[in-house]
Each structure stands twice: as structure tokens, then as C-alpha cells.
Amino acid sequence: MSLQDKVALVTGAASGIGEQCARRLASLGATVVIADLNLANAQRVAGSIVESGGKAIAVSMDVTSEEAVNAGIERTVKELGSIDVLVSNAGIQIVALVEAYAFADWKKMLAIHLDGAVLTTKAAIRHMYDSKGGGSIIYMGSVHSHEASKLKSAYVTAKHGLLGLARVVAKEGGPRGVRANVVCPGFVRTPLVKKQIPEQAKELGISEQDVVKNVMLKETVDGEFTTVEDVANTVAFLAGFESSALTGQSIIVSHGWAMK
Numbered sequence: 423m424s425l426q427d428k429v430a431l432v433t434g435a436a437s438g439i440g441e442q443c444a445r446r447l448a449s450l451g452a453t454v455v456i457a458d459l460n461l462a463n464a465q466r467v468a469g470s471i472v473e474s475g476g477k478a479i480a481v482s483m484d485v486t487s488e489e490a491v492n493a494g495i496e497r498t499v500k501e502l503g504s505i506d507v508l509v510s511n512a513g514i515q516i517v518a519l520v521e522a523y524a525f526a527d528w529k530k531m532l533a534i535h536l537d538g539a540v541l542t543t544k545a546a547i548r549h550m551y552d553s554k555g556g557g558s559i560i561y562m563g564s565v566h567s568h569e570a571s572k573l574k575s576a577y578v579t580a581k582h583g584l585l586g587l588a589r590v591v592a593k594e595g596g597p598r599g600v601r602a603n604v605v606c607p608g609f610v611r612t613p614l615v616k617k618q619i620p621e622q623a624k625e626l627g628i629s630e631q632d633v634v635k636n637v638m639l640k641e642t643v644d645g646e647f648t649t650v651e652d653v654a655n656t657v658a659f660l661a662g663f664e665s666s667a668l669t670g671q672s673i674i675v676s677h678g679w680a681m682k
């Protein structure tokens with residue numbers, strides 16, 4: 423599979439899953455745009471891709487800001503000529519019981535996960551429609567796009583919401599050459615998850631080891647974390663898929679935690 427001459431923008435690509443997605447897409451020949459709130463880290467990742475022979479630029483982008491999203495995507499198309507792949511991946515986690523979930527935190531979660539997905543889609547899809555090659559939009563969902571867990575009302579709501587958005591974009595985009603899919607990872611040891619382990623231990627009154635073994639990995643077939651490479655390979659597969667046979671789908675990558 424080659425992504426030669428393609429331009430791929432990955433949000434939240436300065437860390438964790440997004441970073442590995444960007445590295446994988448670059449290794450397949452794409453020019454990647456590392457779009458992140460954290461510009462210093464985005465520049466570090468882009469620099470490291472360039473050092474190893476790939477093509478990358480860093481763009482400062484808060485995905486909750488329509489202005490910042492539009493500016494980042496306009497810059498991408500102006501400097502690189504097109505946007506062929508969008509990986510809407512930026513995300514955070516805030517855990518609390520529903521009755522204690524601060525409304526401001528709820529709004530922040532939905533803004534990053536859902537507003538971010540729709541704003542980047544709106545800005546990118548126009549350019550995909552204009553180009554001969556169409557495009558591929560990949561949303562970073564989660565097993566929580568299909569399952570629920572305690573303490574995660576906003577996250578589960580947002581990740582379920584991405585399935586709806588992807589299906590609508592698949593229907594609207596299909597006749598114009600744009601595919602939309604959702605990748606749904608199980609737990610991956612990134613900064614986002616490392617932060618949650620002590621928080622969940624405290625909320626649930628159990629040890630950190632129990633959080634990993636009996637909460638996070640309990641339902642997997644082998645007690646293993648999913649890796650950033652597992653997720654990035656799935657994203658690359660969807661990015662390079664050559665027909666509209668695969669659109670409007672969600673692919674779960676979770677060591678069998680969820681089977682749909």
C-alpha cells in the first residue's frame with residue numbers, strides 16, 4: 423500500500439496514537455501535517471519524521487476553534503497542494519461519576535471530541551470534493567464507541583457520537599469520492615491512559631494494578647494492551663483502501679475486548 427503524493431493531516435499528532443499514525447502514514451509516502459494544540463511537541467514529531475527521510479510539517483491547531491481549524495487546513499492546502507487523508511484524533515479524558523461530572527468538563531470533552539471532528543471534516547471535505555482523488559476521513563473512536571464504562575459519561579457519549587458522524591459523512595461523501603470510517607482502539611498505554619490509572623484507582627477505591635487488570639484489560643482475550651502501532655496500522659489500512667467498499671464502518675482494535 424502506498425500513500426505516495428498524498429497529504430494526510432492528523433490532529434493530536436504530537437503524542438501517543440496520533441503521533442504513531444503520522445509516523446506510519448509518512449513511512450508509506452504521505453506528507454503529514456502534525457496538527458496539535460502543543461506546537462513544540464508537534465514540531466519535535468515533524469522534525470523527527472523529516473530526519474528519518476519523511477515529509478512533515480507542524481501546525482498549531484486547537485480543534486475546538488473553528489478559526490484555528492480553518493486556518494490550519496487552508497495552510498495545508500496552500501503549502502502542500504491538497505488534503506487527501508484526515509485523521510481526526512485529538513482527544514482528552516476526564517473521569518468522574520455522572521452526578522459529579524462538572525458541566526464545564528462535559529462541554530470541554532464534547533468540544534474536543536465532537537466539535538473537533540466536525541470542524542476538521544467541514545474544512546477538509548471541501549478540498550477532497552474539489553480534488554480528483556477524493557479522500558479518506560478517519561475518526562479516532564474507541565471501544566467506548568460501542569461499550570460503556572463507569573466514570574466516562576462524556577467520553578462514551580462523544581465516542582458513540584463519532585459513529586453517527588462517520589455514517590452521515592460516508593453517505594454524503596460516497597458519491598463524491600470521500601470515505602469515512604472510525605477506528606476503535608482498546609486501552610493503549612499513552613499519556614492519556616497513564617494519567618487515568620491513578621485517577622480511576624482513587625475513584626473506584628481499588629489499587630492501580632487492579633485498575634489495569636480488572637477494569638481496563640478484564641474483557642480482552644489475553645490481558646494485553648493494544649499498541650500505538652496496532653492502531654496506526656489500522657488507520658493506514660483505511661487511509662490507503664482503494665474503493666468505497668469500506669466506508670461508514672468502525673473497526674475495533676482491542677484484543678477482543680469488544681466483538682461487533
Ligand code: NAD
Pocket residue numbers: 433434435436437438439440457458459460483484485486511512513514534562563564565606607608609610611612613614615
Ligand atoms: P495523548 O494524550 O497521548 O495525545 C493526545 C494529543 O491530543 C496530545 O498531543 C494533545 O496535545 C492533543 N490535543 C488535546 N486537546 C487538543 C485540542 N483541543 N486541539 C488539538 N490537539 C489537542 O492521547 P492518546 O491516547 O494518543 O489519544 C488519542 C486519541 O485516541 C483520543 O481521541 C482518544 O480518545 C483515543 N483513544 C485512546 C485510547 C487509549 O487507550 N489511549 C483508546 C481509545 C481511543
